[in-house]
Amino acid sequence: MRQPRGIGRSLGVLGLAIALALPGVAPAAAAVAAVDAASISEPGMSMVTFNLHHDREDWPSRRRTIVAELKRLQPDAIALQEVIQRRNVRNQAQWLASQLGYRYVFVSTDPVGAPKRYGNALLTRRPILARGEHLLLPLDDYRTVAHLRIDVDGKPVNVYATHLNERSDDTGQRIRRSQVEDLLRYITATSAGAPVVIAGDFNALVDAGDLSELRSYYGDSYGSVHVNTDLAGVSTLNRHYYQAPSRIDHIFFQQDQMVAREAKILFDQPDDGGRWASDHYGVWTRLQFAPAN
Numbered sequence: 001m002r003q004p005r006g007i008g009r010s011l012g013v014l015g016l017a018i019a020l021a022l023p024g025v026a027p028a029a030a031a032v033a034a035v036d037a038a039s040i041s042e043p044g045m046s047m048v049t050f051n052l053h054h055d056r057e058d059w060p061s062r063r064r065t066i067v068a069e070l071k072r073l074q075p076d077a078i079a080l081q082e083v084i085q086r087r088n089v090r091n092q093a094q095w096l097a098s099q100l101g102y103r104y105v106f107v108s109t110d111p112v113g114a115p116k117r118y119g120n121a122l123l124t125r126r127p128i129l130a131r132g133e134h135l136l137l138p139l140d141d142y143r144t145v146a147h148l149r150i151d152v153d154g155k156p157v158n159v160y161a162t163h164l165n166e167r168s169d170d171t172g173q174r175i176r177r178s179q180v181e182d183l184l185r186y187i188t189a190t191s192a193g194a195p196v197v198i199a200g201d202f203n204a205l206v207d208a209g210d211l212s213e214l215r216s217y218y219g220d221s222y223g224s225v226h227v228n229t230d231l232a233g234v235s236t237l238n239r240h241y242y243q244a245p246s247r248i249d250h251i252f253f254q255q256d257q258m259v260a261r262e263a264k265i266l267f268d269q270p271d272d273g274g275r276w277a278s279d280h281y282g283v284w285t286r287l288q289f290a291p292a293n
Contacts, residue, residue, distance in 0.1 A: 044258070044288035045076040045126075045152045047159065048266065049199035049251055051280035052092055054084035054118065058275065059092070065277045067099045069266060073284060076152060078102070078123040079161035079199035079251075085117040093121030101125065107133035107144040119144050120200065122161045126150040132190055137182040141165055141175055145183060147190055155289060156194040160187060163201045164210075176203065176210035184213065195257035197287065201249050201280065206231075218252035221260040221285040236265065241279045251285045262286040 048070065053062075070078065078096075083106060085091035097104035100123065108119030130149040146161045162183060165175040187196055198218060204210045206220045223231055235245035253260060266282030 042288045043153050043155070044261070044286060045157060045197075046073070046284065046286045047077045047079070047197060047199055047251055048073065048075045048282055048284045049079040049081075049161070049201070049249055050266065050282035051081040051163070051201045051249060051278055052083055053278040053280065054082045055086070055089050055092070056279075059089065061271075061273075061275055062277050063092070063095065065267070065271050065275070067096060069277075070096070070100055073266075074125065075284065076124060076126050077148070077150060077159045077197070077199075079146075079159070080121040080123065081161070081163040081201045083119055083121045087115055091117070093123060097123050103128055105131050105133070105146050105148060107146045109135060109142045109144060120146050120161045120163050122146045122148045122159060124148055124150050124159070126152055129156055130190075130192075134182075134186045136162070136164075136179045136186075138175065138178060141179070143179055145186055147186075149192070149194060156192075158187070158191045158194050158196045160196070160198045161200050162198070164203050166203045172203070173208075173210050177213075180211060180214050184217065195289070196254045197258070198252040199250070199283075203248050205247060206250060214252065217254070219255040219260065221251045221253050221287065222247070222263040222283060224260040225263040225285070234265070236281045236283060238268075238276055238279045238281060240270070240276055249280055249283050251283055253285075253287055255290075257290055258287045259290050260285055261288050 080093055083093045091106060093104045093106045102123040102125050104121055104123045106119060106121045108117045110117040127150065128148055129151055132147040134145040136143040136145060143164060147158065149156050149158050164179050165172050202211060206223055231247065233245055234247050236249035237246045239245065263283065263285040266284050267277035268281045270276050
């Protein structure tokens with residue numbers, strides 16, 4: 001059961017006092033432990049983003065690894081990209097949601113009833129307050145955004161999932177810049193003043209010019225947590241498939257409303273049979289609500 005707000009802080013102070021009174025406990029170490037304990041007790045949410053690589057390379061085997069890890073983590077929200085539905089393949093987001101006991105929204109430019117549908121999805125274990133979808137400009141690139149506003153212990157949070165253009169040339173950069181601009185307009189129109197988290201495969205590094213407008217409003221959760229790490233060597237492209245490291249899958253958060261506390265890479269090891277979960281790694285992050293001023 002979650003402690004009422006403030007109890008965790010009180011326990012942290014009490015723990016600090018006890019630790020300081022114990023012989024052999026360094027005051028600095030005790031203070032850090034107390035602060036860490038207090039921060040863990042603060043309310044917030046966790047989120048995963050993961051590119052499923054649709055149904056390539058034995059999806060029935062890969063999905064067992066994916067669902068086992070997601071069951072272990074129990075994130076509040078999951079953003080999925082390259083979700084596919086075919087006549088002989090149940091919608092991947094629907095299948096994962098059924099296994100996890102989550103609700104989901106799937107968005108695609110393919111019409112309902114088409115023999116194949118491909119797009120993005122959001123899954124959540126939290127109550128859904130609002131939902132939406134949007135086709136990103138330019139429309140001929142067939143990119144979408146899924147939106148859910150969820151109830152996180154009585155606080156509304158907007159989560160958005162997207163997948164931007166994959167081209168690495170000047171045309172791709174121009175398209176992604178346009179998509180980011182349209183994404184931000186959509187967020188402004190639908191967020192209703194609640195905190196915002198944006199996750200997905202952006203096909204761009206965090207410091208790329210394509211994402212500069214997004215970064216002017218939202219923080220990079222992984223980079224915020226691992227600020228003293230050489231992030232140039234961190235990859236979300238699976239190094240088994242791609243030679244150079246490239247961190248292009250991100251979870252962005254509204255920095256005036258939330259704080260990134262933890263972040264890690266998921267699915268970066270093969271299973272016992274040597275099979276990888278995807279050609280991407282996943283990203284998990286834990287966010288807390290920023291203290292009220």
